[in-house]
Amino acid sequence: MNIRDSVIMITGASSGIGEATARAALQAGSRVILLARRKQRIDALAETSVNALAVACDVTQADEIENAVRQGLARFGRIDVLINNAGQGLFASVEEIDTAAFRAxxxxxxxxxxxxxxxxxxxMREQSAGSIINVSSGATLAxxxxxxxxxxxxxxxNMLSDVARLDLADAGITVSTIYPFVTASEFYQSVKSGQEVATEQSAAFAAFAHTPERVAETILAxxxxxxxxxxxxxxxxxxSDDG
Known part of the structure; x- marks a missing residue:
């Protein structure tokens, strides 16, 4: 798919990989729909380009998702790409995992x-074309x-993405999965639990951490x-990365 002039919807666009991807997409000539709960942050980003639309959205709420899609279509007339980037960490030993936190x-x-x-x-079916990018984690490879x-x-x-790729291929919709490594972002500061463990892990991998911009470049590719x-x-x- 050609990035230029495509309409790209990005969840978790207020910081880190999501924000970096939004900036890279705008620079590449895309029109971008920014979704996040922190409206002030995405508003500030949207103000940098006439090709950006900021919509406050908690992606766990169906009505807010519906509103975001409706606003995106009203503004740009189509949605070519969805980047599922919003996510959060939780660090705890198996015996200490809080089940309520795990469900959330x-x-x-x-x-x-x-x-x-x-x-x-x-x-995307109506357009007979689309691209869905699910941002997973390199931690699932070990x-x-x-x-x-x-x-x-x-x-x-990961499995949802793999099966969706098969299910949607006949509709012209491509589903892909990205596995970032440790990324210099707010991820480790916003975990649901296990902040101390998360901080230690972040420090241990600091020398190898990628910038959000590197991940954004990969997503667009x-x-x-x-x-x-x-x-x-x-x-x-x-x-499989050789650095």
Whole structure:
């Protein structure tokens, strides 16, 4: 798919990978629909370009998703790309995982991407074309103590993406999965639980951390190529990246 003039909807667009991808897409000539709960942040980003629309959206809420899609279509007339980027971490040993927190994590990291996909698929079918990018995690390519809740939610997203790619191929809709490595963003400061463990892990991988801009560049490349899966994870940590 050609990035220029495409309409790209990005969840979690207020910071980190989502914000970097939005900026890169605008620079490449796309029109961008920015979704996030922190409206002030996406408003500030939208003010930098006439090709950006900011919509406050909690992606775990069906009515807010419906509103965001409706506003996006009203402004731009189509949605060519969905980037499911919104997500959160949770660090705890298996015996200490709070089940209520785990359910909320699954809601955001797994159920919400499905709801977003279901919201844009009808429009993409009508267009006979579309691209869906699900942002997973390189942590699903290996095993790390305390990561069971988070990696389980993202591993579910991996399978959802793989099957959706098969289900939607005949409609001209491409579904791809991105596996970022540790990224210099607010992710580790906003985990649902296990802040101390998250901070330690962030420090341990700091020397290897990627910038959000590098991940954004990869996401845009995958929109263009339509590849099924791309990872930015070093081989030593279960991925295919040679640095």
């Amino acid at each position: 994590l699954l809601d955001l990291n797994l159920i919400a991407p499905l709801m977003m996909m279901q919201a844009v698929i009808p429009q 095993t790390y103590p305390g990561s069971a809740a988070y990696t389980s939610s993202k591993a579910g997203l 995958v929109i263009t190529s339509g590849e099924a899966q791309v990872d930015l994870v070093p081989r030593a940590y279960g991925g």
